Amino acid sequence: MESLSEILGKQLKDNQWGPRYQKLIAAAEQDPDVTEFLRQHQTELTKEDIIRSASKLYEFVNFKKKLAAGGKTFMPGYYPYLTLSNHHIEVTYTPTKEYLTQKKAQEVKNRVKIISLPKSIRHAQLADYDPEGREEIFDAALRFFQEFQKNPHEFHKGLYLEGSFGVGKTYLLGALANALAEKGYSTTLVHFPSFAVKMKSSISSNSTGELIESIKKAQILMLDDIGADQMSSWFRDDVLGVILQYRMQEELPTFFSSNLSLRQLEDEYLTVNSRGEAEPLKAKRIMERIRFLADDYHVVGRNRRN
Numbered sequence: 206m207e208s209l210s211e212i213l214g215k216q217l218k219d220n221q222w223g224p225r226y227q228k229l230i231a232a233a234e235q236d237p238d239v240t241e242f243l244r245q246h247q248t249e250l251t252k253e254d255i256i257r258s259a260s261k262l263y264e265f266v267n268f269k270k271k272l273a274a275g276g277k278t279f280m281p282g283y284y285p286y287l288t289l290s291n292h293h294i295e296v297t298y299t300p301t302k303e304y305l306t307q308k309k310a311q312e313v314k315n316r317v318k319i320i321s322l323p324k325s326i327r328h329a330q331l332a333d334y335d336p337e338g339r340e341e342i343f344d345a346a347l348r349f350f351q352e353f354q355k356n357p358h359e360f361h362k363g364l365y366l367e368g369s370f371g372v373g374k375t376y377l378l379g380a381l382a383n384a385l386a387e388k389g390y391s392t393t394l395v396h397f398p399s400f401a402v403k404m405k406s407s408i409s410s411n412s413t414g415e416l417i418e419s420i421k422k423a424q425i426l427m428l429d430d431i432g433a434d435q436m437s438s439w440f441r442d443d444v445l446g447v448i449l450q451y452r453m454q455e456e457l458p459t460f461f462s463s464n465l466s467l468r469q470l471e472d473e474y475l476t477v478n479s480r481g482e483a484e485p486l487k488a489k490r491i492m493e494r495i496r497f498l499a500d501d502y503h504v505v506g507r508n509r510r511n
């Protein structure tokens with residue numbers, strides 16, 4: 206078999222292709238993939254075919270060179286292959302295994318939207334969850350996980366996790382969200398007191414409506430640490446009330462975690478507004494929605510912080 210430079214040599218001179226191109230043709234000749242490809246297809250490829258496809262060999266070798274040097278290619282994550290199609294050499298790009306794995310991990314990650322919670326929650330896993338003493342809530346979380354997947358378009362009640370500081374409420378919510386993301390479902394997990402602060406500051410920028418929209422429409426919503434701040438009437442009725450009303454109407458899964466029991470949430474958080482006035486009826490309306498959306502569980506156990 207004639208060598209590539211022999212085949213292309215005359216052509217190169219005739220066309221006065223640049224020295225850079227000539228170098229690449231020389232490199233193509235050295236490339237084991239190119240030589241193997243030409244060897245495999247020597248009966249199908251004429252000299253003219255190879256001359257016509259020189260630019261493709263150039264593209265192939267150049268791309269591989271960039272990859273080997275760790276440079277950015279025009280198709281990141283893809284690897285080139287030579288193929289033959291009707292006497293033309295073509296370069297086909299296929300995603301690498303690492304790229305596909307990485308892409309899938311990114312997609313899973315994107316399904317969990319975390320608002321104002323520590324990044325570490327991204328690593329929470331149901332498999333790592335230590336259920337000791339907390340079998341009941343762990344079972345409830347697993348039940349939701351299974352039932353929801355069987356019928357994601359039907360209404361499934363979420364959980365209201367009540368328990369003291371550090372018993373692992375946020376951890377369990379995060380682990381559940383990550384597990385659901387693996388199965389293709391999206392969760393928004395919000396640190397509720399920080400969300401309240403964000404909402405207040407959004408008034409001046411007129412983005413309140415937008416913020417509420419993005420939260421209320423989440424496929425699965427988890428409101429973490431509800432009751433940890435002080436509630437204003439506006440926030441209770443026009444923000445929390447609106448979100449819960451929507452989720453009730455649309456029957457969207459909603460979770461809560463709190464240091465307060467449902468009774469305490471009603472009396473200590475929702476009833477008294479920031480001006481110190483009692484608004485028990487307004488509080489009752491919110492409570493109805495919470496009870497509709499979630500089953501109440503008491504999380505016990507030791508403080509796991511540190």
Ligand code: ADP
Pocket residue numbers: 333334335336368369370371372373374375376377509510511
């Ligand atoms: P809470 O939200 O109830 O205040 P966290 O979920 O923040 O508690 O948990 C407190 C700490 O304990 C965190 O650092 C968390 O990662 C860890 N943790 C909680 N539950 C578990 C568990 N079941 N297995 C392993 N680590 C846990």
Ligand code: MG
Pocket residue numbers: 374375376429430462
């Ligand atoms: Mg927490």
